[in-house]
Amino acid sequence: MARKETSENPGRLKQIALTYKMTKRVDPKVTLVVAGVGIVTFGVLLAIGFWIGHPIFLGILGFVLAFLAMAIIFGRRAERAAFGQMEGQPGAAAAVLENVGRGWSVTPAVAMNRSQDVIHRAVGKAGVVLVAEGNPNRLKGMLAAEKKKMARIVADVPVHDVIVGSGEGQVEIKKLRTTLLKLPRVLPGAQVTVVNDRLRALGDLMSNMPIPKGPMPKGMRMPKGR
Numbered sequence: 001m002a003r004k005e006t007s008e009n010p011g012r013l014k015q016i017a018l019t020y021k022m023t024k025r026v027d028p029k030v031t032l033v034v035a036g037v038g039i040v041t042f043g044v045l046l047a048i049g050f051w052i053g054h055p056i057f058l059g060i061l062g063f064v065l066a067f068l069a070m071a072i073i074f075g076r077r078a079e080r081a082a083f084g085q086m087e088g089q090p091g092a093a094a095a096v097l098e099n100v101g102r103g104w105s106v107t108p109a110v111a112m113n114r115s116q117d118v119i120h121r122a123v124g125k126a127g128v129v130l131v132a133e134g135n136p137n138r139l140k141g142m143l144a145a146e147k148k149k150m151a152r153i154v155a156d157v158p159v160h161d162v163i164v165g166s167g168e169g170q171v172e173i174k175k176l177r178t179t180l181l182k183l184p185r186v187l188p189g190a191q192v193t194v195v196n197d198r199l200r201a202l203g204d205l206m207s208n209m210p211i212p213k214g215p216m217p218k219g220m221r222m223p224k225g226r
Contacts, residue, residue: 023078034074042066080174093133093164094120096176103189104180105196111146113138119146123196126183127158136163136170153198158186 023030042062049058094108097120104124111119117134119142130146132139143161150159160183163170171179187195 019078020074023074027077027080030074030077033077034070037073038066038070041069092173093131093176094118096173097122097131097180100124100177100180103192105192107200110202111142113142117142119143121146121199122180123192123199124180125185125187125189125192126180127160127187128154128195128199129180129183130159130161131164131176132161133164136165136167139163149202150199153202154195157191157195 020030042059042065045058045062045065046055049055049062052058094106097104097106097108100106100122104122107121107123109118110121110130113134115135115138117132117138119139120131120133122129122131128150130143132143143163147159147161162176162179164173164176166172
């Protein structure tokens with residue numbers, strides 16, 4: 001057990017170090033901001049301790065709260081930096097959806113065209129959410145086609161659509177997870193499973209792609225998207 005813990009700790013420390021380096025590249029002020037939050041938090045609690053006559057107790061409490069505040073601020077700025085790097089990258093929405101949390105089943109790339117505009121599907125207690133990334137004008141037609149394809153299967157289940165982007169009516173990649181979690185939960189867990197199973201029967205882009213077994217013949221072209 002001791003060996004296992006020893007082997008895990010360096011991995012966690014290395015992950016924290018890599019996260020810090022990535023964040024600092026995007027957010028050069030992260031060190032000053034996090035350190036400032038810690039110092040201010042500790043200083044305020046310590047000052048209150050001297051004022052009420054309990055500097056040791058408030059000093060210890062201030063140290064703990066300062067560490068907690070630093071961790072929270074660093075986590076938020078690291079998340080913001082990560083989203084900043086993902087912005088505009090193909091597949092960024094799918095990466096966010098995969099980390100939405102428990103209760104959501106995600107199927108990446110249920111539809112894609114030759115311009116690499118893509119639609120991902122997430123199923124949860126809020127219903128079905130189609131998340132699209134690419135050119136908004138082309139995506140509108142793709143979303144309509146995907147909804148029509150699902151119409152017989154989802155019946156009265158709510159279907160939401162989200163276009164990822166920074167334009168009017170679009171959702172920024174950093175707000176995608178929050179947007180999904182804010183949707184009203186209207187389906188029981190059992191119905192979510194049934195709906196997801198039915199939609200999976202439709203297949204996704206990769207499972208529907210007629211790729212032959214064995215080596216791909218020379219000159220063979222990949223099937224065109226919609």
